[in-house]
Amino acid sequence: MTVSTRSFRSARPVDGPFVATLADIPELNEIFTEAFTERYRKDGMTGVRVPPLNPAIWRYAIEDAGDGALCWRDGQGRLVAFNLAHHSGTEGWMGPLCVRPDQQGVGLGKVVVQAGMRWLRLQQARVIGLETMPRTMDNIGFYSTLGFVPSHLTITVTLDAAAGPKAPRLLSQLSESDKVAAMAACLALTTRVMPGYDFTRELELTDRLGLGDTVLLGPPHDPSGFALCHSAPLVEGRSRDELRVLKLVLARRAELPALLGALADLARRSGTRRLAIRLQGDYPDAYRTLVALGARVRWTDLRMSVFGWSEVPPTEGMVLSNWEI
Numbered sequence: 001m002t003v004s005t006r007s008f009r010s011a012r013p014v015d016g017p018f019v020a021t022l023a024d025i026p027e028l029n030e031i032f033t034e035a036f037t038e039r040y041r042k043d044g045m046t047g048v049r050v051p052p053l054n055p056a057i058w059r060y061a062i063e064d065a066g067d068g069a070l071c072w073r074d075g076q077g078r079l080v081a082f083n084l085a086h087h088s089g090t091e092g093w094m095g096p097l098c099v100r101p102d103q104q105g106v107g108l109g110k111v112v113v114q115a116g117m118r119w120l121r122l123q124q125a126r127v128i129g130l131e132t133m134p135r136t137m138d139n140i141g142f143y144s145t146l147g148f149v150p151s152h153l154t155i156t157v158t159l160d161a162a163a164g165p166k167a168p169r170l171l172s173q174l175s176e177s178d179k180v181a182a183m184a185a186c187l188a189l190t191t192r193v194m195p196g197y198d199f200t201r202e203l204e205l206t207d208r209l210g211l212g213d214t215v216l217l218g219p220p221h222d223p224s225g226f227a228l229c230h231s232a233p234l235v236e237g238r239s240r241d242e243l244r245v246l247k248l249v250l251a252r253r254a255e256l257p258a259l260l261g262a263l264a265d266l267a268r269r270s271g272t273r274r275l276a277i278r279l280q281g282d283y284p285d286a287y288r289t290l291v292a293l294g295a296r297v298r299w300t301d302l303r304m305s306v307f308g309w310s311e312v313p314p315t316e317g318m319v320l321s322n323w324e325i
Contacts, residue, residue: 013074013075014072014073014074014080014081014103014108015072015073015074015075016070016071016072016073016081016115017070017071017072017083017112017115018070018071018072018073019067019069019070019071020062020065020069020070020071020082020084021062021069022058022059022062024062024071024079025055025058025059025062027078027079028058028071028079028082029052029053029055029058029236030052030079031079031080031081031082031098031099031100032050032052032053032096032098033049033050033051033052034100034101035098035099035100035101035104036050036098037049037050038101039133039136039139042138043133043135043136051235051236051237051238052235052236053234053235053236053325054232054233054234054235054236054238055236056209056211056232057211057230057232057234057325059209060205060206060209060211060230060325061084061086061096061325062084063205063209064086064201064202064205064325065084065085065086067119068084068085068086068087068116068119068120068123069082069084069085070082070083070084070085070112070115070116070119071083072108072111072112074103079100080099080100080103080108081097081098081099081100081103081108081109081112082096082097082098082112083097083112083113083115083116084096084097084325085116085119085120087120087123087125088197088198088199088201088202088247088321089196089197089198090124090125090126090127090196090197091125091126091127091196091197091311091321092120092123092125092126092127092128092129092309093127093128093129093130093131093321093323094113094116094117094120094128094129094130095130095131095323095324095325096324096325097112097113097116097130099112109142110146113143113146114146117146117147117306125309126196126309127305127309127310127311128305128306128309129148129151129303129304129305129306129309129310129311129323130143130148130304130323131154131301131302131303131304131323131324132301132302132304133301133302134153134300134301134302140302140304143304144304146306147306147307148304148305148306148307149304149305149306149307149310150302150303150304151281151302151303151304151305151310151311152280152281152282152303153281153300153301153302153303154278154279154280154281154300154301154302154303154323155278155279155281155287155297155299155300156276156277156278156279156297156298156299156300156301157276157277157279157287157290157291157295157296157297157298158242158274158275158276158277158295158296158298159260159263159264159267159274159275159277159290159293159294159295160264160273160274160275160294161243161264161265161267161268161272161273161274161275162261162264162265162267162268163265163268164261164262164264164265165261167265167269168215168216168262168263168265168266168269169215169216169217169218169220169262170213170214170215170216170266171183171203171207171213171214171215171216171220172207172213172214174220178220179207181220181221182216182220182221182223183200183203183204184200185220185221185222185223186199186200186203186214186216186223186226186249187199187200189223189224189225189226189249189251190249190319192251192317193249193250193251193314193316193317193318193319194249194314194317194319197319197321199228199247199249199321202228202246202247203228203247206228206230206246210232211230211231211232212228212229212230212231212232212243212244212270213229213231213266213270214226214227214228214229215227215229215259215262215263215266217250217255217258217259217262224250224251224252224255225248225249225250225251225252225255225258225259226247226248226249227245227247227248227249227259227262227263228245228246228247228248229243229244229245229246229263229266229275230243230244230246231243231244231267231270231271231272240270240271240272241272241273241274242267242272242273242274242275242276243263243266243267243270243272243274243275243276244276244322245263245275245276245277245278245320245322246321246322247319247320247321247322248277248318248319248320249317249318249319249320250317250318250319251316251317252316252317253283253285253286253316253317253318256286256289256318257289257293260275260277260289260290260293263275276298277290277295277320278301278320278322278324279320280303280313280320280321281303282311282313283313283318283320286318301324303323
């Protein structure tokens with residue numbers, strides 16, 4: 001598909017979408033930094049400069065998205081926009097996505113988002129969502145015109161790294177054959193709690209790229225819960241400072257403290273200072289548990305989904321799925 005846009009300066013044809021590759025990481029990082037720094041400036045935060053992301057995290061995001069790593073180029077072949085669309089079984093979400101500042105305001109953003117939505121529908125996604133900053137009215141209004149509706153906030157909270165009563169059980173410690181069996185058991189658990197969801201690709205990628213680990217609660221062949229987390233720095237050139245939970249599944253919400261304890265222990269063992277969890281607002285009981293354990297609120301995001309493609313929390317158990325990388 002080719003789209004043509006016109007800025008206030010000149011006509012600028014834009015071609016795409018193409019599938020982004022690992023060779024595009026420097027350009028992706030440049031646009032990411034420029035676009036989000038400009039977004040903060042428009043929100044009145046003029047002193048904020050968004051740093052480039054760790055190339056290892058970009059690799060994870062691109063390989064996770066696969067053919068959903070969409071990008072657009074100008075007439076000189078330079079990257080002008082991108083949208084990394086991901087699906088974990090029937091769960092679909094987009095991020096990061098942005099348009100180069102000099103190409104904003106001419107309709108390209110609409111094309112970029114709609115292309116991601118179309119790709120996710122082709123993957124048979126039953127959930128199509130994204131997250132944006134809750135204070136950014138322009139973004140919320142823009143996504144709303146494309147059919148998105150607001151849901152709960154996602155609250156990022158942190159707990160200090162701490163030693164647990166016993167070492168956590170980790171996917172990385174298993175033999176290759178046992179890893180395959182454990183990932184199959186994690187899928188079986190996820191299917192029982194949230195039918196259609198499948199985090200196997202994310203577990204395999206994290207293990208293969210050495211970005212973090214998966215904590216298993218209970219025996220590897222029949223876990224009652226698991227949590228996928230990354231200890232690799234999110235920002236390029238930074239040291240490890242936190243263990244970030246990307247996916248978490250529990251058969252029973254009452255087991256959340258035990259899994260949090262294992263994660264806090266892994267944070268200590270991996271040389272990070274704290275554990276970071278992006279908690280969806282669908283779980284007020286879990287939020288109360290975290291606060292009671294001493295969690296501190298660090299950040300908020302607004303979860304938005306296409307109307308008719310919204311997520312529904314499980315009646316039993318718990319599933320946390322980070323819609324950011």
